[in-house]
Amino acid sequence: MSQTELIVENWMDILPPDYKKYGITSNSFDPVILEIYTEIKKMFPDVYVNFRNGIRVNSWCGYRTPACVIGAPRSAHKIGAALDLHCDQLEKLRLWCVSPEGREAGIMRVEAKECTPSWVHIDTLEPNPRLWKDKTVPYVFFA
Numbered sequence: 001m002s003q004t005e006l007i008v009e010n011w012m013d014i015l016p017p018d019y020k021k022y023g024i025t026s027n028s029f030d031p032v033i034l035e036i037y038t039e040i041k042k043m044f045p046d047v048y049v050n051f052r053n054g055i056r057v058n059s060w061c062g063y064r065t066p067a068c069v070i071g072a073p074r075s076a077h078k079i080g081a082a083l084d085l086h087c088d089q090l091e092k093l094r095l096w097c098v099s100p101e102g103r104e105a106g107i108m109r110v111e112a113k114e115c116t117p118s119w120v121h122i123d124t125l126e127p128n129p130r131l132w133k134d135k136t137v138p139y140v141f142f143a
């Protein structure tokens with residue numbers, strides 16, 4: 001598989017089913033979230049957002065178009081700044097995301113485990129500075 005094919009496959013993974021209708025491409029995302037995802041894929045090769053083994057299993061775990069009715073109205077997913085990550089080593093992935101390494105990679109916020117039992121939500125939104133106590137790690141929030 002060529003590098004180009006690999007990249008295209010990765011980006012398809014984060015697009016919603018109606019990406020063509022709304023003109024959504026990888027350019028619709030915060031470049032930082034694309035860099036984070038690329039870094040995570042190196043460590044957790046089986047990680048996925050919408051496509052598992054080339055088959056779409058989720059619709060709205062990457063970009064959410066106006067057609068999406070699930071999730072928060074002002075979700076980071078709607079501006080291409082969030083991903084819901086799935087993988088077999090989920091707890092290991094979660095620990096990395098909330099670590100200083102995750103913060104250094106660009107992750108700003110991680111949704112609490114209690115709210116996301118079978119995935120890890122990461123985004124690049126600026127946390128509320130009054131609530132974000134330890135800035136060496138991403139802010140863990142409850143939706």
Ligand SMILES: [Zn+2]
Pocket residue numbers: 077082083084121122
């Ligand atoms: Zn999410």
